[in-house]
Amino acid sequence: MQIYKVGGAVRDRLLGIAVTDIDRVVVGATTEEMLAKGFRPVGADFPVFLHPKTGEEYALARTERKSGRGYGGFTFHASPDVTLEEDLIRRDLTINAMAEDDQQNLTDPYHGQRDLEARVLRHVSPAFAEDPLRVLRVARFAARYAELGFTVAPETLDLMRQLSESGELQALTAERSWKEISRALMENQPQVFIQVLRTCGALKELMPEVDALFGIPQPATHHPEIDTGIHTLSVLQQAAQHKQPLTVRWACLLHDLGKGLTPEEQWPRHIAHESKGLKLIKAVNERFKAPRDCQELALLVGEYHTHGHRALELKPSTLLELLQSFDVYRRPQRFEEFIAACEMDARGRKGLEQTSYPQADYLRGAATAARSVAVQPLLEQGFKGPELGEAIKRERLKALKAYKEGASA
Template structure:
């Protein structure tokens, strides 16, 4: 039995990056040997065991054969005769196909160290094109390592394009797609993730609503970058630079989907794109079974982001409706995320990345004014039920009018 550290732990150590998760592969052993040493089995499709003390995963060296469609369409074969090189060749990228023994000696049969030096994401073998999940994984690695100068090798991008055209991407489950996509959106360059998917044709398959935004013009006065797709990429980059959470990044990715619905003769204006985009946002949410908080914020940002940009122009009654839509009294954090998404939208524009966004503070002040209206005096006056709700709304409306006047707004 020989045990090797494999994959990301080896890659990130060689890159000088923090090593978080460690995967191990065991060569020359049977499942019975692992059980005899106290390892606990967890794998159903192939033999994976948990270390009796550390809880880390140890997998028996294995080979695989394509046996069906999609990410799960593989038959695995593990026995003591499978070599380390045979195990490594089934991995996706050369930089993930290295192993390290207990002495720190690296086994690198497929040129992973060379590709690290050349900053290349390159597939290990032609079998790469058998697994559609690898399209998303490579795009995610591109998003993670873009700040280090990494790019996808041309031959690998060609295989990704082949996968995108094969129909295999449709065999991915929503849960598996969301897992990769959500991780990618939280990387240092989520815009690179979207761009790589676009470069290989996978964006058209997975997110045709986002693909449709590229080539759609916007007014240069508000969007110096012109192209709506380029704007979305810039907004995602702002999200990463400002360390926004997944909910905000997801909402920013989808907030302008309605602009692809504008008739070409109306370009570059996009009248009512906020409402036109809501069915599209809903469709994407459902396609990937996004978590509820991501779904809700995406719909709210899609519908109300232009309200935020025009905050100081809104009448007190419109302000009240906006605050009520977000249920600021019970869910204040969702309104804060909305303001963050709108600020990223405002800054994701060519040459305007560092401009101030006073609308956010203005709306925070409005929310504070509405929340400060006490309920107790109304109860003391005998209001209850629907009448109490109406009286409370009127009191909040009055508070917002007072707030606007204090801010110098009519």
């Protein structure tokens, strides 16, 4: 029995990056031997075991063969005669197909170290094209390591393009796709993830609503970058630079989908794109079964982001409606994330990345003013039921009028 560290642990150590997850592969062992040593089995599809003391995962060396469509369409074979090289060749990229023993002796049959030094993401074997999930994984790695200068090898992009055109991406489950998408959006350069998917034709298959934004112009006075798709990438990049959470990044990606529905004769204006885009945002949300908080914020940002930009001009009654829509009294964090998404949208414009966004503090102040209205005095005046609701609304409107006057004084 021989045990090796494999994959990301080896890759990141060689890159000088902190190693978080350690995967181990066991060569020359049987399930019975692992159980006899106290390992606990957890793998349903193939033999994976938890170490009796550390709880870390150990997988038996295995080979795999394509047997059906999609990510799950594989049969696995694990036995003591499967070599380390045979286990490594089934992996996606050369930089993930290296192994090392406890003395850090490297086993690198597919030249992963060479590709690390060349900053290239390259597939290990033609079997790469058998798993559609790898299109998303490679795009995610491109986003993760873009800052280090990594690019996708042309021949790997070709295979990704073939996979995109084959219809295999449609066989991916919503859960698997969302896992890759959400992880990619939380990388330092999430816009690279979208760019790579678009380059290989996968964006058109997975998110045609986002792909459709490229080539659609916006007014140069507001958007010096003009292209709506480029703007979307810039907004996503700003969200990453400002360390925004996943909810905000997802909303940033989808906020302008309505512009893809604007008739060409109306370009570069996009009248009512906010409301028009809601059905598209909803469709993307449902396609990937995004978490509820991501879905809700994306829809609210899509509908109200221009309200955010015009916050200083809004009438107190419109401002109150906005606050009500976000339920700022019970869910203040969601409104804070909306403000963040609006600010990223404003900064995601060519040459305006450092522009101040006074709307943010103004909206926060408005929310504080509305929340400051006390309910108890109204109860003491005898208001109850629907009348109480109307009385609270009147007092909040009064507070917002005073706030607006004070802010403009």
